[in-house]
Amino acid sequence: MAQAREVKMQAEALNAFLAEVYPQIADDFRIDRVAPMEADIRLLTAERHLRPGGTVSGPTMFALADLGMYAVTLAMIGPEAMTVTTNAALDFMRKPASGRDMIGRARLLKLGRSLAVGDVLLYSEGMDEPVARAGMTYSIPPRR
């Protein structure tokens, strides 16, 4: 397990990889920080992410949680584009603040050979209390 806990991709490498495999969202999200079993991801909030009233939409928050889990998993296993979400459980607790980026703080709780399990807390930047919490499971394809 010790070995699994070494970071294999830092934030810069993750951002480059995301831009390559998901070019259509590369302007929306940015990995801010990576540490063993942890990653912080930022939603660069723009008009297209908002619902009427100025709050970030549910699907955008889902995307932030999903990419946070993807980022922390890839940080630990290296570039594996085929890693896919199998389960997501989200609690929406508070309205996001309007006019702010959102930050997803992802941590891995288990990094197995075929499944990774983690959670992501979503914050409006500068706020102490989380807007949402997501538990996520990823399926990791077998090594060739």
Add this chain to the structure above:
Amino acid sequence: MAQAREVKMQAEALNAFLAEVYPQIADDFRIDRVAPMEADIRLLTAERHLRPGGTVSGPTMFALADLGMYAVTLAMIGPEAMTVTTNAALDFMRKPASGRDMIGRARLLKLGRSLAVGDVLLYSEGMDEPVARAGMTYSIPPRR
């Protein structure tokens, strides 16, 4: 409970309401069918909903499930724009077929005064086996 089971908004009224409160997604989704405690919603799949490889993205499937639950709830309680998602639990089971609309089949399991609970099965149109399943909880604001 009998009373709660009368449909208050049919598909046409729901589509008009969605276009009014969520104009930015009115071209993406359409309510196809409403029945007591049930609604079918369609993703009019377009390029912008896809990930590389041509499959519908996770956030788009989340949006489809979320709107399916919104539609079936409003079908039963009438137009309440402020109804909000509090919990969503999603299992992603199969790849969506490429080049097809997706259909969300939503049903309400509980319609209480302050909470509605339901689930949504997501299909690629014409396929027998579900792509994803979502359990959803909505908070209904107190009546004025």
Add this chain to the structure above:
Amino acid sequence: MAQAREVKMQAEALNAFLAEVYPQIADDFRIDRVAPMEADIRLLTAERHLRPGGTVSGPTMFALADLGMYAVTLAMIGPEAMTVTTNAALDFMRKPASGRDMIGRARLLKLGRSLAVGDVLLYSEGMDEPVARAGMTYSIPPRR
């Protein structure tokens, strides 16, 4: 997939298998019915399952959902004691009726090589509306 849909263990065989591998709960639960991708399981409600006020406890309902998923999975793949729950998402919607058995109606939505996904609706016997709903994922060990 056609092949996966043939029942490999009927209710009688499942009850015998449960009694062998989980003798401590054999008096609490009974498989009532098996069909392709479906199983009904019964909680033989007794004093030890109740909370003050006479309603079935949360952990007992969890056990009912968990065994329902186990039953339907084994019905389709045959006796595999090592199949384990990896994820469970439960919504508790209504109070169980007191003094009644509970019935869990389990269905498989996906039966893959390494994961089975399904859901279970829990009812107080004789009632129309579900007490709880559970989405469950099981990990199936690799074949030797």
Add this chain to the structure above:
Amino acid sequence: MAQAREVKMQAEALNAFLAEVYPQIADDFRIDRVAPMEADIRLLTAERHLRPGGTVSGPTMFALADLGMYAVTLAMIGPEAMTVTTNAALDFMRKPASGRDMIGRARLLKLGRSLAVGDVLLYSEGMDEPVARAGMTYSIPPRR
């Protein structure tokens, strides 16, 4: 919110309250520690909690998570026996170690007027990596 963060019941008071309202499980669980928005709960592991092979059963882990959330909620709002679980999402990640107590570390992420949302990490005592994770929602009855 500051006000909500004062502990209203310490561990001793919670243990006394649990013994009164849930006498049948008072020998199984004990609140070890309370802090603002946090509580640790212990499963006093005994033969009756085990599955064949000596690991703690799934329903017992559900009970530990459920009581952890109950404890942290009551710690913050005071004795409210009628608080009920509405949603639970559990990931089972590792086998519990045999022959050990289990510890549930519960934290509240939201304490609203009608809903409390939190999560609980479950550990085998003395182990670094969690056995399971639970996201829980509780409904708080309206004040009389």
